Amino acid sequence: MSFQNPVFIPGPTNIPEALRKACDMPTIDHRSPLFGQILHPARRGVRQVLKSDTAKVFIFPSTGTGGWETALTNCLSAGDKVLAARNGMFSHRWIDMCQRHGLDVQIVETPWGDGLPADRYEEILTADTSHQIKVVLATHNETATGVKSDIAAVRKALDAAGHPALLFVDGVSSIGSMDFRFDDWSVDVAVAGSQKGFMLPAGLAIVGFSAKAMEATKTAALPRTFFDVHDMAKGYDNNAYPYTPAVGLLNGLNEACTMLLAEGLENVFARHTRIATGVRAAVDAWGLNLCAASPDVYSDTVSAICTPDGFNATDIVTHAAETYGVAFGVGLGEVAGKVFRIGHLGSLTDVMTLSGIATAEMCMVDLGLDIKLGSGVAAAQEFYRLNPAARLQNAA
Amino acid sequence: MSFQNPVFIPGPTNIPEALRKACDMPTIDHRSPLFGQILHPARRGVRQVLKSDTAKVFIFPSTGTGGWETALTNCLSAGDKVLAARNGMFSHRWIDMCQRHGLDVQIVETPWGDGLPADRYEEILTADTSHQIKVVLATHNETATGVKSDIAAVRKALDAAGHPALLFVDGVSSIGSMDFRFDDWSVDVAVAGSQKGFMLPAGLAIVGFSAKAMEATKTAALPRTFFDVHDMAKGYDNNAYPYTPAVGLLNGLNEACTMLLAEGLENVFARHTRIATGVRAAVDAWGLNLCAASPDVYSDTVSAICTPDGFNATDIVTHAAETYGVAFGVGLGEVAGKVFRIGHLGSLTDVMTLSGIATAEMCMVDLGLDIKLGSGVAAAQEFYRLNPAARLQNAA
Amino acid sequence: MSFQNPVFIPGPTNIPEALRKACDMPTIDHRSPLFGQILHPARRGVRQVLKSDTAKVFIFPSTGTGGWETALTNCLSAGDKVLAARNGMFSHRWIDMCQRHGLDVQIVETPWGDGLPADRYEEILTADTSHQIKVVLATHNETATGVKSDIAAVRKALDAAGHPALLFVDGVSSIGSMDFRFDDWSVDVAVAGSQKGFMLPAGLAIVGFSAKAMEATKTAALPRTFFDVHDMAKGYDNNAYPYTPAVGLLNGLNEACTMLLAEGLENVFARHTRIATGVRAAVDAWGLNLCAASPDVYSDTVSAICTPDGFNATDIVTHAAETYGVAFGVGLGEVAGKVFRIGHLGSLTDVMTLSGIATAEMCMVDLGLDIKLGSGVAAAQEFYRLNPAARLQNAA
Amino acid sequence: MSFQNPVFIPGPTNIPEALRKACDMPTIDHRSPLFGQILHPARRGVRQVLKSDTAKVFIFPSTGTGGWETALTNCLSAGDKVLAARNGMFSHRWIDMCQRHGLDVQIVETPWGDGLPADRYEEILTADTSHQIKVVLATHNETATGVKSDIAAVRKALDAAGHPALLFVDGVSSIGSMDFRFDDWSVDVAVAGSQKGFMLPAGLAIVGFSAKAMEATKTAALPRTFFDVHDMAKGYDNNAYPYTPAVGLLNGLNEACTMLLAEGLENVFARHTRIATGVRAAVDAWGLNLCAASPDVYSDTVSAICTPDGFNATDIVTHAAETYGVAFGVGLGEVAGKVFRIGHLGSLTDVMTLSGIATAEMCMVDLGLDIKLGSGVAAAQEFYRLNPAARLQNAA
Structure with missing residues (x-):
């Protein structure tokens, strides 16, 4: 096995020396105050990277796909309607996940190579006068086609339509590398992973929830335990997790945020x-x-x-x-x-x-x-x- | 932060030097043949640790809790009946997960400090002549009370009752440390994590499925994507994952199995x-x-x-x-x-x-x-x- | 090979996690400014650990034994007279080195278990009215017997005798762990190694030279190249070494000093x-x-x-x-x-x-x-x- | 400090991942049998890399410069005559070291960019009928000019002149990278370092001595202790060193030889x-x-x-x-x-x-x-x- 050359895959990225060392940590007690000194700064760091003052950040031992599932299962119920454009493999997969969880997805087929069609979103949302659509999905950066989309425009579409749907943004391959504005764009759930802009090994699903998204969790009926944000929030309040956290990766995430914010x-x-x-x-x-x-x-x-x-x-x-x-x-x-x-x-x-x-x-x-x-x-x-x-x- | 003393928590364990190094790996392409050279030996190693010739081993970037969810969501449908004894915090949590996924759990309250009541299981299963019970849960080692249970006896209870229910065993804090016999005990789903007997950092849910459990997945209607074993199996056939795997931890798992089997x-x-x-x-x-x-x-x-x-x-x-x-x-x-x-x-x-x-x-x-x-x-x-x-x- | 238990040898010590990571460094150009950012702080840190404002610190890719040789060959000529007590294996070996370099050692045999006989030193120095003795050797901590000696008393002996001999102190197993006062005790050459108080792997001879010792180098005729302090000093002035430095260990030494001084x-x-x-x-x-x-x-x-x-x-x-x-x-x-x-x-x-x-x-x-x-x-x-x-x- | 790019200096080289891990070792007792399991295979590996069946390999915690000094001080006495060509900075420095150790160097000035003048060597050696010349120095690869020399031709010059001088070869930047034949060329002392062909951090002087060179040590009167090959040999016989070895680097050297020989x-x-x-x-x-x-x-x-x-x-x-x-x-x-x-x-x-x-x-x-x-x-x-x-x- 040779590790001499850099990799040029769209994630996981080459891992900076300092982050390899931050992740390679001896075992500590994940129920001790020490763990809080890793967890809380990491969560604050992520929030800053999201350009948010208010997002509640949750970090699961999982991947971006788990982040998608966190977004859906915590905010939606079977049969709920979702609006999504399919313009690449990753938007396709998120849509597929929706369908497998019994959601009713209105798909806007979009040429692979194009960005998200904010104008089509606006038309559809405007037409949805009874507000059946609960969530709009937006893939910020389609890793399959190398296409970034204009999330601000999607937000404008929602606003122009006066539509209350939640805005879920897949920022897996954008957050930490390209401009992402959780607060400015009124994102409701942002999804990231450890292995892209954060330059870490895969193994963390990183999500930010808005207050509106947290409110939606109260009525969301899709079954969830591992990805339940309330269990997670309760754990965080006690410097802990509802199960065993990936401490080394969290330590790496904390360091990654420090590096990004210092730059x-x-x-x-x-x-x-x-x-x-x-x-x-x-x-x-x-x-x-x-x-x-x-x-x-x-x-x-x-x-x-x-x-x-x-x-x-x-x-x-x-x-x-x-x-x-x-x-x-x-x-x-x-x-x-x-x-x-x-x-x-x-x-x-x-x-x-x-x-x-x-x-x-x-x-x-x-x-x-x-x-x-x-x-x-x-x-x-x-x-x-x-x-x-x-x-x-x-x-x- | 001091790392000088050993830890005496019941997992994550102290990590052997060789496993720290195996996990601390530069990025490789997880869609390359190289990845297969890590993935497949790791899966074979786990199967041997389970003492099984037949179990299908799946490894998720998650934890033991995710392993529980994998077992439930792939084999069951909402409303299905589950038999479980509650004799400690971890059996309690698995029961709670069942209930949150809409399963109907028949709970055998058992003193904390006792092992699983195989005789009670036998009575209940014998009485369930219409075979409403789809799954029997068994916590092999209750980490909360330091109690191990006799899984062979639970298997005998199922057999004595002539009951076709699946046997799911939580071996998170036993597998790799205490005798576990997937095949001898006709276990249907075994659940482990990376951070106990495998002596690795947390971050992997490790599960073994019997042929009977795989058969059950065909009709199981609980929604699942991240933890779907068929997506995972399809990925494995192509040396890959349905999403980004935790390569370093898998490399560590491969090495951990090698160490355990060599000893x-x-x-x-x-x-x-x-x-x-x-x-x-x-x-x-x-x-x-x-x-x-x-x-x-x-x-x-x-x-x-x-x-x-x-x-x-x-x-x-x-x-x-x-x-x-x-x-x-x-x-x-x-x-x-x-x-x-x-x-x-x-x-x-x-x-x-x-x-x-x-x-x-x-x-x-x-x-x-x-x-x-x-x-x-x-x-x-x-x-x-x-x-x-x-x-x-x-x-x- | 098992690395689970701590070691209880009198050096090398158990290595703190942070120092293992500091030493484990990718290659950098040892002729670049970057190297100076490691070298100079490390030398300043050592000087502080020596409790000196004035010592010139030299660091060789070697061990404490090389430090002894540095002291002797830079300050003495064949035939020069040296005063030393033998109260353990390490004082014995330094004496042996003197003899092999053609020095004339006046040995004060001292019971193994006793400290250095400062009073005997004073008598001998007082008797040496023609100041034939050029150097007094003092082993601060005899690692073989677990005996520390009173270096302040040795200094007093020199002063009481009004004798100009240089005072060379072996602080290999004391510096960084026990009180050592280069300036207060008017030490002329102090010798340390990386693998004791500095808690690093073996591989560095660390020496401090007083102005008086530097002066002595001008007439010292023992042959030396690898251990020549003037070549080293000239290198340092250019952020460099006269040959290839052990960069990782120097980085570790810098970090070790930071840790010791922070504590x-x-x-x-x-x-x-x-x-x-x-x-x-x-x-x-x-x-x-x-x-x-x-x-x-x-x-x-x-x-x-x-x-x-x-x-x-x-x-x-x-x-x-x-x-x-x-x-x-x-x-x-x-x-x-x-x-x-x-x-x-x-x-x-x-x-x-x-x-x-x-x-x-x-x-x-x-x-x-x-x-x-x-x-x-x-x-x-x-x-x-x-x-x-x-x-x-x-x-x- | 950025470690992202490879280095293109002529050593230290980029360090392979496996060698970084081999060097980064917890402390073991360097007087235990375990240490012998590192030391002896490393020495055997070096001997194979030297293409020798007979060379005695010594490894000092030092650098190539220390290897030069080992060669000179163990085989020569002050006043001894040495023949050397100066065709670059490294041959120059070795000559300088000779002179500082009181040796009488006959220098063959050679254009920087040319190889060693074997024919001039032959003339001089032939003329030296009284065999005053004790050693011929040969820099195999002049790192300063990027010039390799024909050591076989130097050996032929010695043989043609029927001259018994020892042949010392600086192979610091050739051994492990370019063909080097200790036995075929009847080399008497070969000098290497850890940080070139062995791809390790700097910190080891690696030398091979022929039987003839070992014989010469018996009469060599230059003072030496740290670099004494007899002390080292005696230590090796007891699985040990005369002082504290650089265990991690030796472990790396063992692994490096394994890699080179496997390739x-x-x-x-x-x-x-x-x-x-x-x-x-x-x-x-x-x-x-x-x-x-x-x-x-x-x-x-x-x-x-x-x-x-x-x-x-x-x-x-x-x-x-x-x-x-x-x-x-x-x-x-x-x-x-x-x-x-x-x-x-x-x-x-x-x-x-x-x-x-x-x-x-x-x-x-x-x-x-x-x-x-x-x-x-x-x-x-x-x-x-x-x-x-x-x-x-x-x-x-």
């Missing part, structure tokens, strides 16, 4: 934009297109890159792993075989990114695509050197 | 019995009693020790933490304040155990109990030296 | 005295004697314990390792077979110490000594509980 | 040649020259790259560190400011190397050199993809 969230976001722009410069130099339909929806955490018709994009991913020991992401669902993905979130530098771009180039040439070696690298180099990383400039 | 399960169990016997010798020397009613139900992973009437046993735990930096377990539920608990499972030696016994003595004397310093230590020393650990003898 | 040196010393007093209470309860002749020379970092005539003390050490997996120290040189040693320096708690005492008891009983199990433990428990650790009291 | 030494060497050839392709594409005069002396562990007249090559190193967080090596001594160095030894992949090449390109363009971005990367990519790494091909 400054706007700087973190700018850093992701900068790294992503270099990758996009390479894609452009290769003469390829992103799956994302237009620059306003380009994701800063992952780029899904379309390969020419007749070429199986998945071969790039397989070849990169086998020949160069580098991990990229395959296309999923509708875009399987049509795109490969370069994850560029979390702990990445220019230098690491250039090695990923160089590897993609070699793979494409190896597999017969008409790509000039060094072309994407040169384009990214040019961007990076003309737009040097702020922090290192200051350190000079 | 030999019977040796592991004997080691736990030996360490536990020393603790019980100390309790006896102190003139105190265990919560466990009789020697046949003494747990080898945790001892709940009764303190004299009028004394708050929880003070021992608080004082040990504050004054000596040592973690014991408090009493829970019915025995809160009446017992304190010494966990003695997983990675422990004579030497570590003696330090825990010595600390308990100091605390009891500090708090005014009539205990002779050194008395419990001497009793345990005498036992340990007359019954030396097999492995070290051989190494001599 | 407060006097608190560190008091903590060692307290732990040592508990061990001595156990020895007393066993009816045994220390090798150290009288309380004023009792070491707070290691106790050498005499066993009855006709008993081979080394058997205790062998038996403890083989049967209980615990490391004590054997007797060395003149006291080989007559004593065994319990190291009690660095990262230790009451709880860990009690486990060492309990193990020693079991070993002695196993080997037929007339010791009552639990007796030493009880004596130490009584001392520890009546004199609780300051830090934990405050944390309550 | 196969010829495969290790081929891997280094392959990576180095890619770097040289990039240098060629940039239109720059190596300091090494001709292909037969190109080092496979480090390339010293000449920059145009009037350009300060050190600026590249400074700029790379400050702007891109990447470490290259500066020019030293005669070639200071004229070359910068890319280390390419130890734990490196194509992908990591490409990121170093890409960074060097950006730096050179940033600093005004007429280099085309992507040009060196493309040349290296082309080489790497047409000559894929054997190991990964097989893994496919």
Whole structure:
């Protein structure tokens, strides 16, 4: 097993040294005051990363998928109506989960590559005069297509329709990497995981609940125990969990928030934009297109890159792993075989990114695509050197 | 934060050095063949630890509580009848989970300190001629009272009644430390966690399903997605998970199974019995009693020790933490304040155990109990030296 | 290989978690400014631990023995006269090193168990009217016998004699654990290692040089390159080393100093005295004697314990390792077979110490000594509980 | 402090994950049998890496410089004559060490960029009919100039002259990375360090002594204690050291040898040649020259790259560190400011190397050199993809 090369999957990310050490913790008593000194700062840190003064933050030993289930089961009852657009694999899966929990999902089919259709949401919500729709789902960043959506616009759609539905936002691959505004956007439930913007191993579902979402829990009848936010809240009040917490990961989360906040969230976001722009410069130099339909929806955490018709994009991913020991992401669902993905979130530098771009180039040439070696690298180099990383400039 | 002393809570245990290192892993692509080289051996290892040739093993990024929920939601439908005895906090919580998921639990109230009443089970099952009871719950080791139960007897009760109900066993604090026989006992669902006998950090729910349990999943109507065993099974067939796995913990689990199997399960169990016997010798020397009613139900992973009437046993735990930096377990539920608990499972030696016994003595004397310093230590020393650990003898 | 039990050798000590992590560092460029940010604070930290405002601190990738050689080769020429007392194995070895480097050592044979004979030093120095003696060697803490010496008295001897000889002090097993005053005692060269009071792995020789010692280097003719303090000083001026430094250990040393200074040196010393007093209470309860002749020379970092005539003390050490997996120290040189040693320096708690005492008891009983199990433990428990650790009291 | 990017200094190298974990070890008793289970396999492993059946391997807590001193002080007496060529900073420093130890060095000044002049050695040795020359020094790989020398030719020169001088070879930056044949070349002392081919942190001097060298120790009169090979040998016979060993590093060394030998030494060497050839392709594409005069002396562990007249090559190193967080090596001594160095030894992949090449390109363009971005990367990519790494091909 070789761990020498960085990974370029859209999460889990490369883990910073300090976070590996924060997670690798000896056993402590999770019912002791010591645990509170990890738990509470971690929760406060997450709230700040969410840009919220009010969100109640809950952290489950689980993953983002568990976070979705937390959102649904705590706020809804079987038969409740949910509005959701399907524009990629992850929005698809959340919808699927709704259906498996007996919810009635009104699906807005949306081209994979497009952002969420806020205008369609507004039409539907306006038409729903009896307010049957209890929740609007919004995938902030579709990891499958490399598409970010305008959550502020979704909020505006709700407001314009004067609709009281809750707004649930999947921020798994955006929170901690791209601008996310829990309070400004009046998000009701935000869902994140440890393994993306927080740069930790997978193993935590991280959710923020608004007061309105907490209110909804009182009547929500879907069965829940493991993901019950009230059990969790009661535990937190006693420096504890309703069961055994993943203490090391929580310690890592606390440290991750400290790191992100010390850097400054706007700087973190700018850093992701900068790294992503270099990758996009390479894609452009290769003469390829992103799956994302237009620059306003380009994701800063992952780029899904379309390969020419007749070429199986998945071969790039397989070849990169086998020949160069580098991990990229395959296309999923509708875009399987049509795109490969370069994850560029979390702990990445220019230098690491250039090695990923160089590897993609070699793979494409190896597999017969008409790509000039060094072309994407040169384009990214040019961007990076003309737009040097702020922090290192200051350190000079 | 000091990590110098061992912990004496009944899980998470002290983590062996090799397992800390196995868990502390850089990011790999969890969709690559490399991941399969961790996942499949880990699952095979767990199956061997369960003493099963046939169990389907599923591992969720969760905890034992999530394992309970996995068992219930995959095999049952709302309104289904469940038989369960309540003889401690953990059996109580599993019953509570059943009720919150709309199951109809027939509860056999059992004194806290007793084992499961297999004879009562047999009477009830025999009386259930229409086979309304779908599942019998059995807590193998009640962590709250330090009581182990006879699962073979529960199986015999089912067989004597000719009853087809599924047998679900909570082995969270027994599996990997005390004898557990999935196949011999015809267990249908076994539930474990990473943080007890497997000596890892919390973060994994580990379950084994029998063929009969898998069959039951086909008609089970409780909603489930995160804990769905079919999604998980489909993932495993592709070296993958339905979502992001906790790779480092799985790597640790693989290594933990390798360690346990290399030592030999019977040796592991004997080691736990030996360490536990020393603790019980100390309790006896102190003139105190265990919560466990009789020697046949003494747990080898945790001892709940009764303190004299009028004394708050929880003070021992608080004082040990504050004054000596040592973690014991408090009493829970019915025995809160009446017992304190010494966990003695997983990675422990004579030497570590003696330090825990010595600390308990100091605390009891500090708090005014009539205990002779050194008395419990001497009793345990005498036992340990007359019954030396097999492995070290051989190494001599 | 089991790492479960604490070690009770007189160094290397148990390594605190934070120091293990500080040492376990990825490669950085040791010629970069980053390295200076480790090196210089580490050197400043050591100087504070030495209680010096003026000592020049040099840190070699070596051990305490290399520190001795640094002292000799940088300040002396072949044929130079050195005054030294031999009262244990480590003073013996330093004398041997002198002789192998062609120095003329005037040896004051001193009973093993006694401290340095400051009065004899004074007589000899007073008699040396032509100031042939260039250096006086003083072993602050004889690790072999568990004897500390009064360095202030040695300084007074020099002063009373009006003698200009340099004072070299071996503080390998005292610095960072017992009071050491470089400036107050006008020490000229102090020698320490990373693996004792600094609680790190072995691998660093740490020395402090006075201005007078630096002056002596100008005429010292013993050959030296690796241990040359001028090469080292020149390197430091450029944030560098004359060769490749042990960066991780230096990072650990920096952190170790931070920890010691944050606790407060006097608190560190008091903590060692307290732990040592508990061990001595156990020895007393066993009816045994220390090798150290009288309380004023009792070491707070290691106790050498005499066993009855006709008993081979080394058997205790062998038996403890083989049967209980615990490391004590054997007797060395003149006291080989007559004593065994319990190291009690660095990262230790009451709880860990009690486990060492309990193990020693079991070993002695196993080997037929007339010791009552639990007796030493009880004596130490009584001392520890009546004199609780300051830090934990405050944390309550 | 950021640890995200690989380093490209010519040692210490990037440390493989497995070696970081092997070094990061809890304290064990270095006088216990356990220590022998680390020490002896490590020594045997080193001997195999040296391609020797007979060398006595000694490992000091020190660095390569200490290894030089070990060689000199154990085999020579003040006034002894030594033959050495000076063709770079490291040969210069070893000569300097000789002189500081009172040895009489006949220096063959050799252009920096050339290999060792075996023919001149032969002339001088032939002329030395009275065999005054006791030792011939040979720097196998001049880390300062990226020049490897033909040690077999030096051996032939000695043989042709029928001269009995000992052959000391500095293999610090070759052993474990480039072909080294202790027995075939009749090397008498080989010197290595932990931080190059063994891919560990700095902290070990590793030396191999021939029987002839061991014989020479009997009459060698240079003073030595810390570096005395007889003290060390005596310690080894007792599973011990004459002082405290660096146990974690020795454990790492044992593991490093296991890794190198499992890969196969010829495969290790081929891997280094392959990576180095890619770097040289990039240098060629940039239109720059190596300091090494001709292909037969190109080092496979480090390339010293000449920059145009009037350009300060050190600026590249400074700029790379400050702007891109990447470490290259500066020019030293005669070639200071004229070359910068890319280390390419130890734990490196194509992908990591490409990121170093890409960074060097950006730096050179940033600093005004007429280099085309992507040009060196493309040349290296082309080489790497047409000559894929054997190991990964097989893994496919």
